[in-house]
Amino acid sequence: MPEIPSIKNSTGEMWMNNVYKSFGPKKVLDGITFTIPSGSFTCLCGPSGCGKTTIMNILAGYLKPDSGECVFDGNMVEGPSTDRLVVFQETTLFQWMTLWNNTLFGPKMQGKDRRATAEKARELINLSGLTGFESKYPRQLSGGMQRRAELIRVLINEPKILLLDEPFRGLDAMTRGIMQEHFIKIFEETGTTMLLITSELEEAIFLGDTVYLLTAMPARIKKEIAINLPRPRTFEHQTTQQFAHLLKEAYEVMEEEALKIF
Amino acid sequence: MSTERAVATPKAKLPSWFSWVRTHRPSTETLITFTTLLIIIVVWNEIARREIVSKIFIPAPMDVLRAVWETSTEGYHGRSIWVHNLDSLERVLIGWVAACILTIPLGFAMGLSSKINAIFDYLIEFYRPLPPLAYYTLLVLWFGIGELSKVLLLFLAAIPPITIGCSQAVKNLSLAVIQAARSLGASSRQIFFKIILPGTMPEIITSIRISLGFTYTVLVAAEIVAATKGIGWLVWDASKFLRSDLIFTGIIIMGLTGVALDAIIRMIARYLLRWKYM
Numbered sequence: 001m002p003e004i005p006s007i008k009n010s011t012g013e014m015w016m017n018n019v020y021k022s023f024g025p026k027k028v029l030d031g032i033t034f035t036i037p038s039g040s041f042t043c044l045c046g047p048s049g050c051g052k053t054t055i056m057n058i059l060a061g062y063l064k065p066d067s068g069e070c071v072f073d074g075n076m077v078e079g080p081s082t083d084r085l086v087v088f089q090e091t092t093l094f095q096w097m098t099l100w101n102n103t104l105f106g107p108k109m110q111g112k113d114r115r116a117t118a119e120k121a122r123e124l125i126n127l128s129g130l131t132g133f134e135s136k137y138p139r140q141l142s143g144g145m146q147r148r149a150e151l152i153r154v155l156i157n158e159p160k161i162l163l164l165d166e167p168f169r170g171l172d173a174m175t176r177g178i179m180q181e182h183f184i185k186i187f188e189e190t191g192t193t194m195l196l197i198t199s200e201l202e203e204a205i206f207l208g209d210t211v212y213l214l215t216a217m218p219a220r221i222k223k224e225i226a227i228n229l230p231r232p233r234t235f236e237h238q239t240t241q242q243f244a245h246l247l248k249e250a251y252e253v254m255e256e257e258a259l260k261i262f
Numbered sequence: 263m264s265t266e267r268a269v270a271t272p273k274a275k276l277p278s279w280f281s282w283v284r285t286h287r288p289s290t291e292t293l294i295t296f297t298t299l300l301i302i303i304v305v306w307n308e309i310a311r312r313e314i315v316s317k318i319f320i321p322a323p324m325d326v327l328r329a330v331w332e333t334s335t336e337g338y339h340g341r342s343i344w345v346h347n348l349d350s351l352e353r354v355l356i357g358w359v360a361a362c363i364l365t366i367p368l369g370f371a372m373g374l375s376s377k378i379n380a381i382f383d384y385l386i387e388f389y390r391p392l393p394p395l396a397y398y399t400l401l402v403l404w405f406g407i408g409e410l411s412k413v414l415l416l417f418l419a420a421i422p423p424i425t426i427g428c429s430q431a432v433k434n435l436s437l438a439v440i441q442a443a444r445s446l447g448a449s450s451r452q453i454f455f456k457i458i459l460p461g462t463m464p465e466i467i468t469s470i471r472i473s474l475g476f477t478y479t480v481l482v483a484a485e486i487v488a489a490t491k492g493i494g495w496l497v498w499d500a501s502k503f504l505r506s507d508l509i510f511t512g513i514i515i516m517g518l519t520g521v522a523l524d525a526i527i528r529m530i531a532r533y534l535l536r537w538k539y540m
Contacts, residue, residue, distance in 0.1 A: 062441050080445040092442040096460040096537045105456075106446035137537040157446065 357416025369428025427469020
């Protein structure tokens with residue numbers, strides 16, 4: 001199996017300090033503070049509609065906070081950058097481009113060397129089991145393939161941090177499980193810093209090193225849980241006593257918040 | 263022990279054309295369509311033959327065919343009916359192409375900027391429901407009865423579907439798709455040409471298709487007022503002499519031309535949007 005060029009030595013530390021954000025009279029973020037250590041898999045978990053995507057938009061640079069700071073590698077986030085790439089909850093593959101052209105879109109826009117990126121694209125496509133589908137258009141691919149394609153399109157740019165906005169939403173249970181393991185594999189092999197936003201506790205605990213639990217809107221960090229499950233992580237970890245214990249702990253905290261919007 | 267099995271006797275060999283017919287059999291729907299057409303022609307022929315309705319109003323199919331032949335060879339008022347048809351097509355296409363070139367960008371601008379939308383939206387919404395003949399009188403008053411007023415009328419008729427379609431198409435584009443392109447390093451210019459333009463292409467094509475159809479229907483109106491050529495004018499002129507065979511001829515040619523125009527656009531669309539039809 002080909003290896004992805006290692007970017008373990010890159011930094012990719014990110015933190016938010018006391019971030020507030022309102023849309024008109026609606027208060028969405030109410031003093032968010034958390035850290036994403038370099039090379040870690042951090043999860044933000046909150047009830048649906050709690051403002052998770054707003055946090056994502058600020059981290060990605062699409063939105064500016066009303067107050068507070070959002071810092072990446074020691075610099076304030078001013079706008080979108082290829083260092084911080086997003087995998088969105090809806091598919092954002094360009095429907096009018098083949099898988100190959102979707103993959104190479106980033107490098108082309110950044111004017112990178114064609115030969116080197118084509119080589120890397122082939123490796124990534126192979127690693128994701130999509131070899132042979134290069135000339136297919138997105139709607140010719142299955143839901144799971146589209147998700148993997150989206151991940152490839154982002155990974156080829158060697159981002160320092162990957163922002164995953166509910167990337168498993170809408171996949172059937174089996175595909176979702178396989179996809180989660182795929183993401184774990186990519187994380188463990190590349191060492192890219194990752195932030196996952198999700199409303200599913202099991203998912204957050206299964207994937208993350210740290211899980212931050214959010215309150216219902218306006219969002220605040222309610223609890224931080226360190227996930228001490230060993231790596232490399234496999235699907236069996238979900239059946240351990242330890243996993244069940246962590247899930248119970250998180251569930252008790254979240255139930256109260258979920259009832260608020262029930 | 264015997265291992266013999268009953269060997270199926272080979273079926274009688276069918277003639278080779280039989281399998282061809284089987285694989286190339288038209289669909290039931292196609293057969294229904296053509297049967298309907300056939301029934302209409304037969305009924306039409308019967309009505310004309312028995313003179314249930316006077317021939318002044320409904321000519322026989324053969325009379326229409328004869329009229330097609332006459333107007334093709336001898337012409338009508340010195341021009342072959344096909345040249346009349348081309349004259350009309352020229353007017354439609356000039357008006358429509360001009361509208362496409364000028365208003366696709368306008369539609370985009372309206373979709374992207376609420377301020378530009380505020381300038382044009384209500385103007386277009388105001389004149390869109392007006393019957394073109396209502397303001398045609400004004401155009402004739404201002405620009406005379408020549409080509410200019412006709413082409414202008416067709417141009418104006420072509421605009422609303424395009425601006426509405428294009429501005430809506432831009433608004434419908436997913437924000438996440440544009441954000442993704444921006445994160446991947448695309449400049450505003452690249453986002454326009456590589457994301458917005460191809461992403462809205464299906465709706466653009468639909469809107470210009472609707473626009474061409476509508477423009478074509480306005481054609482007769484444009485040609486009725488003081489023209490001396492064109493298929494619309496031919497129909498109108500023939501009616502003054504109760505030449506129903508010519509009226510039928512003109513209408514049928516007009517209809518077929520409309521169908522052909524739409525087929526051409528659909529063909530271009532299939533090529534441009536092959537990612538959608540794969």
